[in-house]
Amino acid sequence: MKKRFSLALTTAITAGALSVGAFAAPAAFATDSLFGTPESEQPVVIGHRGAAGTAPENTVAAFKDGRTSGADFIEADVQLSADGVPFLFHDDTPKRTTNVEEVFPGRENDPITSFTWAELQQLDAGSYFSEKFAGEKIPHFNDIARVATKNTGVFMEIKSPKNSPGVEKVVADALHNDPAWIKLVEAGKVEILSFDPESNMRFAELAPEIPLQQLSSTVPDSATLAQIATFADSVGTSYRTLDQAGVDRVKAAGLEIGVYTVNDTDAMEESAAMGVQRITGDYPIQFERYLDGVKPFPASRGLVVTDSVNDVPGNDIQPEKGEHIIITNTGKTRVDVSGYYVRDAANNLLHIGEGYVIEPGASLQVFTGPGTNTDTKYFNGESVAILNNGGEAVGFWSANHTLLDTFAN
Template sequence: MASRTLRTLTGMSVTTAVGLSLMAAPAAVAQPEARAQDSAPILIGHRGAAGTAPENTVAAFEDGRTSGADFFEIDVQLSADGVPFLFHDDTPARTTNVEEVFPERANNPITSFTWNELQQLDAGSYFDERYEGERIPHLDDAAKVATANTGVYIEIKSPVNSPGVEQLVADELRTNPKWQQLVAGHKLQVLGFDEASNRKFAQVAPEIELQQLSGVVPGPAVLESWTEFADSVGTNYRVLSAQNVADVKAAGLVLGVYTVNSPEAVQASLALGVDAITTDFPIQNARLLQGTPVFPGSGVEIADSVNNPAGDDVQPENGEYVLLRNTSNRSIDVSGYLVRDAANNVLIVGNGYVLAPGAELRVHTGPGTNTAGSYYNGLTASVLNNGGDAVALWAPQDKLQDVFAN
């Protein structure tokens, strides 16, 4: 891959084997006068826009495009009859109605279903009833949504379950005119966690920009070996250090982080010097980059999330909880508000809860006696991830109020 001298977010020149699209300013994320082109981070909508629409559906891709993000990310796998489809999990249970359609196969590999069987599943209702009827998309459906401004990150998901997926995706990108337009416009990138799969894809499609995903950033020697086939590195923002950033840049690779959902986490990641941000909430974080209100009209925020309390995570009158706070100067009825995590686990606020200005409410997962300051969902299993979580607060009528990450 030819080396190119580019400009980093700090404005310093670096030489890196990467296509120019990785460092291009988001065309619709911010107005030119708001941010200098050489300081603009790349914004990617995760699974389309998984925070505001059912992940890996056309509705989510459209939200990603609406945000003006540079790219939206998708996950590709192969059906039992060799059709490339877009789905994240290894099984269909979490995000489809498979238990109704194929009750004996809910925990079967998603790749064991034929394309015709996949099309019988509803992939939207799990998120919200207004998305009833959303289907599992074909790979080419993402190309139909993409534009010259908003391209596509294609993650090859669990390649061991989809033998031959690298060649099939490469062939699709070469034969479909819409994909070819995106390639020519530097609005396409392929990525994955499986290094062997990435190396295979680089061999069959060396013209496509490629990203190596990794839960943590490895040492300089491994990073150097990745430059043989990859243009960039994508990693978990929660474990990223300044030394990691320096190591990636020293190797001549572009650095992206996932899945960065709260505005505060986005700001912290950019302060470390990352080049690209992948988020479930591209619409809201595009506003952040524009310098406009992220949650206009919201008066209630998630002030804290206590994921790992002393003792059991779920216990009577105690245990894990999310803390809501009224930051406005008016009383707000939070009855029916929802707290939703990335896996679509939901906590609710019951009826009759009106928060005065400055008042707080603990929304507990487990059982307990409801009081003015605490509401208990009565669940028997924990919802919040002890290793850190991102949760969103929704008012009735699907109005997003806040996103919090810890």
């Protein structure tokens, strides 16, 4: 059984965004590229919130996408409803990913945990992503266990545990008593994780046999890692803040290391080259194709996102020269990109207007803010910046909703 240590550790771990991990580390990487590598040399792939890049996050549709991809695990976030029912949802409020304003006007900024299970089931958690997913419900905790398999397991983040008192026991009881969860646990396909060390320690006492991951937005110092090693098995951190020294520090503490949220193959390659053992991302379908030696975007026709200019000098949405995405045609034929769009990780959209064609070798700049449209620039005229100055991840989609490329910086 892992030991428990002082709760003073809470102040030593900074808050961040998501999850990673698998209990057993794969073999060391033997090639310069992961493209088409043998499975024994591949990092463990975890679908973030199921497969949040291709389906509405934390829904059964996203979990099925993650399973279909062949990813090693699918990740989700658990919270408790006002009447104690465990459900899968990421945000602290329902505003971003549901139709709460229509169903419960005035409650859009209320804590998601202030809704009863019956109320949560009245919300549409799919339409925000696209009409294709209209009617997707907020899942029960057990729903993901019904989707998962012995090949594609579950990474379960205990989300905002301060808002769900007792959630650790609810989760531990389910893993011990529900047949679907028992089957996954026995196959070594369940791991629990949290940014909150107190929550992780509580869970370690309730279910010491379950692999446990401590999340942190940056890799802690060696002393803190030594404390983490008394109750957890691995550390998950942001790939954007990770360096080789951080990887080495984690491994020296006897812990394994994973990164989140990796959304293009270049970032996956860079992480693996440092010795990262597991990689969590929104696009497990595309990652698995890449690892299998197959083109991850077979319908791209040479269209790629070549840059995200997300932190321009001055105002990010200043007229004519604010934040923007650059789309380049690397193919041999001109492509009409009318109605194509860019989607970021928070589901903000940047559209391309009618009549835009990108010639071979040419590029189109797609801006968030206002400006004068030209053959090489399209302005969405929005008044609020959407691209993260500290690093952005986007997917590029055709007008018929086919994913053509991803990009992260």
